[in-house]
Amino acid sequence: MAEYRLTTPISGEEARALRVGDVVYVSGVIVTARDQAHRRALELARKGEEIPVDLEGGVVYHCGPIVREEGGEWRIYGFGPTTSARMEDLEAEFIERFGVRMVVGKGGMFQKTTEALRRFGAVYAQHPGGVSALAVASVRRVVAVHWLDLGVPEAMWVVEVDEFGPLTVTIDSTGRNLYQEVLEEARRRAERLALG
């Protein structure tokens, strides 16, 4: 279990060095996207159109923040992760098309994403669920927002952060998926319980 401090953009070499259990703090620019933003980005890319952000070496964060406009500037009041499972159908293509090196969320992802992370040399990291105020403390500023028509939580927020974390690597580029391992063990243990 090693601890890393990474700055965006993250290189393929940096991402491939990460292993399940490592703790990472990220500085630089990260981009939020929930299912609606994933869907829109992929629709544009499939038509050969540009998306408004460069995600090469980027960190995509599954997050619907609390944001308020104050004096012409956006201020973030809540910045914890949302459930990543909702993006499972979209993430593999998202990683492949945009060159994302780190997907951050909570609750883990499944086979298709695990395979894409392995193929393209990227990782999935868990931000502790609900740990929102601490994440706000790592926010330097909102750089930009795209697709506000999707609603505040679903829009794509481009955010500059300083030591964003702790992020725990839970799916790495070797194909290890910690959630899967923990759940398989839990199912084995459940079978051995004497109930009633």
Place this chain on the structure above:
Amino acid sequence: MVEEGIYRAIRRAAIRLPSDVQKALEDALERETSPMARSILEAILRNLRAAEEGGLPICQDTGTPTFYVELGEGFPLKAGVREAILSAVRRATEEVPLRPNAVNPWTNENSGDNTGRGVPIIHWDVVEGDGLRVRYLAKGGGSENVSALYMLSPSRGIAGIERAVIDAALRAGPKPCPPVIVGVGVGGGADAALKVAKRATMRPLGTKSPDSTVAELEERLLEEINSLGMGPMGLGGRTYALGVHVEWLHRHPASLPVGVSMICWAARRALVEFRPDGSYEILEP
């Protein structure tokens, strides 16, 4: 005045966790030995301090605002309670701020102020007396999404109930942001079992069912669920559940409904009690 009291209860719940939950999280950290589980719990506890010091919501998912109202028959301001709840929610959304979480399922339009058809959720109970008690619950989507209903054959008995709750925990895995509080509702009908299960997640940690059979089941289920080893955030460890609370209702002879509801570690709740003149006090429920 009723609006002000409810607004303050919402704000307090969003920013400060009840002390029983906070204590349970501290105890969990003492039990855990795995570095990953410890790192998660330490971040959660640091987050609680950051929220309170900064006056920030604990979690960005400030939930679907849910109220359990005990309205005294003689409460002089009873005609205005519903309006007071709605305006307190709108004001809290703007001022705390809360995340707007009311979405039209057909158009995906967000109403922007946490009100809409059926939102906030308000459960009304008319009780004796001339006061008003309003309990507020802020529950996020992640833990609401793992709610489960089992319509068992009554012959399955207590073992069947136990198996259903274990199954719900295995299916939930990392999704509801564990450590969770597990609420179980036995009996009633399908809707009543789930309603009672959710209400059970609001019972303070450390309290036991007054029925000894049920209290034993609560204790056994807590041990069993934690023995699965899923731990905080489902990354492995000793604490998946902080508590298991079982509530029950009489059942139909042909039915044994078991509702399971979980709430994430950010089990945000507050209670505000109004006196007949509208003055109030905010309490830890």
